[in-house]
Amino acid sequence: MQILGIPIDGFILISVINSYCLMHHAHFGFSVLPIYLKNDIPFHTVTFNTLLRGIFAENKVKDAVQLFKKLVRDKICEPDEFMYATVMNVLSKRGHTQKTLSMLRLMGQGSIMPDIYFYNIVIDSLCKDRNLDGAINLLNEMKQKGIPPDIVTCGSLIDGLCKLGLWEKVKTLFSEMVNLNIYPDVCTFTTMIDGLCKEGKVKDAEEIMKHMVEKGVEPNTITYNAIIDGYCLRGQVDRARRIFDIMID
Template identity: 55%
Template structure:
């Protein structure tokens, strides 16, 4: 263009900036501003809106706010609703809802007034932050000022109400939409379907799906996935499979999440043949299994004791080029230990440890807990003692797993020593740890120590769990400590908020 003598204008240069931003190189977009200056092209709000949007997409919200403040302070370009909306949308996506709300109030005092889109951005953010009351206050404020809410405003409020099971208010809001001739869109329907499914109200979600189709709205893959997951959560995997077929018949292409939902459903019902058949179908449909698919089937195979199949599947997964994540490693270790293949678990564990592929505390916790479950006490002890040498520190789960294992073995005194070390390392026992100790003392007939620790638990503000309370009541009735029991029960009720 330069060689041909074609002049640059703001439209062409902004397209170039936008191209950089779409590729994730917003900083390169700033270099084009020099071209504006050199060629005498005037800056405009679209150019800076594009840059700010690019920075926000790269999660550089501080840089975006720096640029925005500079534009305001130096009056570099006209500040329009789109520019404000882009900044506020970026703030809300990063969780800075209150800052966005403050910016809305600043807009109200200036020449550029907030419009429906601006209000809707903040209403949506408040709903996502579960501040539904504040969202409705802003919604009412909109209407008082004569700013008409749109389908996005209503959809956000519907979603917020669904999360709090406010079904009557949801119905009222939907009726209000109809009266204003604001038709729910795919997004609104999808929210309703998802909310109903998560609450186990699958029949209601199917009714919403039917209404959606009757109104000419085409359900997308996300909507169908929500219905499928709802049926799977109720154990009706075959019905969920029929929903998949319905989706295909309707011309909506399933994604890998669709198949993962069904694979997980079949694995939970221990129907591994169906799960593996579905796995084979994935590639036939032109999709690629992901780490979730493999991990789910691996865990399912170990659960039903098909260790050799799990090993073959694990090899297939590695050959497919999938990198192992922490959860897949945990599934392999737990699966081997659960099925009594201790040496295989140890071999895999040491191989990963040697390769330094993953030394997460989660892996050690899995191994430690597995050894306790199969009564390999010495191996469990060696795993625990090794943590510090590899640069890891036991977390609450590590201590709880170890305490529970020692308690089951009847080694309460050793567990007490562990408690002392735990406190020396600056990690106070949590509610779960404390309850495990009390339970261990009670089962070892060390009622005085159990009662002393129980008083300490109550004093720290922890509630005793149901198993501990049941065991305590049984013991106190047996040894005739009725008055102590009567004195302690109000404390339990108070701590449990009952």
């Protein structure tokens, strides 16, 4: 291109970096960075977000985190919401909860203040680790900062509480949701129903299903299957068949 006199711009360089990353050769993508400097082309957040995604695709989590922190520390490129989302989502999905939390803290030290989306990532990760105390502490921190929870926040917490069998706390959170005008969706109801069935509290689960129907939330196949499995595990095949008949009707 240079021989032909075609100017190089940031868009072209990002395309080259992306191509290397798609081929799982992110290290070649780094070789493009000096071309930015040579041609006085400013770095863009998309440049490094592309590299981060490429590094994660090669399962090099440590390298990706080190790159991100270097960008912040050396002020090479201030991360935006998309870069934080890329890193935090991958860390959370791969079980690196403490690293995800540290990213939230790092974000709070910069010019971008974490919103509900980023808090939800960490809360969900903490709940999956069964660290409900940490998740609830983060929920309280959100509230103190004027960030109200949403259906995603409550869904993660209810799932975590159900798995630990903390039904009184589930009831308290459920009531708080209603008071905040956060109405449980089919996923939230199904999470509660599935948890109760696994605890052998199938009648309670069926009562919740009746309540969700009264509130205009239609049970799905997963909801019905949870109750059917619950009755079958207790040897109550007739009741399981009754629920099955309701489902197919």
